[in-house]
Amino acid sequence: MNYSKDYDETNPLSIEAYAQKLIGKTFADVCYEDAMKKATSVEEENSYVVSHENKQRKGGLGEIIEERFFHYPCNNDSRPDFDKAGVELKVTPYKINKNGSLAAKERLIITMIDYFAVVEESFEESHLWKKAQLILLIYYLYRQEIESRLDYKIGYAKLFAPPIADIKIMKHDFEVIVEKIKEGKAHQLSESDTMYLGAAPKAATSQDRRKQPFSNELAKPRAFAFKNSYMTYILNNYIVLGKDTYEPIIKEDTTEFFEDYVMGKINAYRDYTVTDLCRKFEIEYNKKPKNLEAMLAYRILGIKGNHAEEFEKANIVIKTIRIGKNNKIKESMSFPTFKFKELVEEEWDTSTFGTYLSETRFMFVVYKFDENDELRLKGCQFWNIPYEDLNIEVKKVWMKTQKVIMDGLQVIQKNGKNRNNFPNASENPVCHVRPHAQNSRDTYELPDGRHYPKQCFWLNNSYILSQLRKEFIDG
DNA sequence: GCATGATCATGC
């Protein structure tokens, strides 16, 4: 059968125009319409549908679009799907948050990282870039309550080419990943090492390991992927036009790498006191804003609000650090609270906290108290948790926390305060569990029905200090 | 002096 009249396979715009006929249809609709055209037998069609409903079969929905809508056989090679047009087809889910906003449900996997081949490639010539420079995005709405995934509905179909500013950042991301492999550290790769293009874990089982060229250590299989945060931004700015747009930090053309540029800007105000900075940026200090120090960082970066485009896309979170006169950090770093009953149902590899740390990049804005107890800006540092600190130390604390809750949290009252057996700061160098609630009545339910003040994982103050560059401490 | 538990306060 000849389908060439449906679209011109050499022309991206023709492919896109044809793809837009998918909008509003479910995957079941696509199969049904195709079966009608081809007069496929009922048995044949049923078996096709059953095999593609299977949730284990990850690529199933993409296959339906390829085989039943575009009518080309799936290729598994390195060429883009529409080779003659240079277009890669990606079928990817989005979701609607409780507050009505749209978000990507997953990162967009581009292609597996071949640890041996990639160290020979330049970004421009890479296998990755051939598949990432022009993508036909088919976004379908994921809804938990829908039982058969063939009933998910397609909401958008649009060509996407990364903008120039993003390509620069992706090229740098690519080079950071390749450099780490060249150093024999493929086993220490983490998605939060980079900004938009991440080295995402991609294993059939958690035991799955690959060889790497410059070390005998086996590494987790990983794929190049556009991060979830990046895909959410794309969805809200290029696919659905004019939603949540944020001001970018990079407004002019610069040859500097993003993070160096940011550090340069912040360092220009090194040793300014918070009071100086408030005066300079006309912030009323008497009614101290909640997150004043982070706000000042945005002002220094030329951002009016409290969001920056690059930080949103890269999932970079600002954390303020205050070093005391004694060169120590007084307070540990808190994170969102966890629900006891949810944590016991999780597994470490897919846990909320483990995933958060492995996918989040941080910008530490560092201040220090001077002799007169005035806070002075010292600079900033980009950071993500090293692979082993996460997968050995944090994992240990997380596992113990889970066990403590499962075994029944032990609580004794002492001087009107609870004493519990959650992992504390003295028993692990990296993190601990502590309350993070409004007051003692701000609780979550334990699996055994008792209520207990909300808790969260904290990174130890001593650990944070050990991760900071030396210059902050002595200077 | 620090570890641990507790809570304040802004802002969404």
Next chain:
DNA sequence: GCATGATCATGC
């Protein structure tokens, strides 16, 4: 009303 950044209080 609650999440989150920030910091306090106290006993070991």
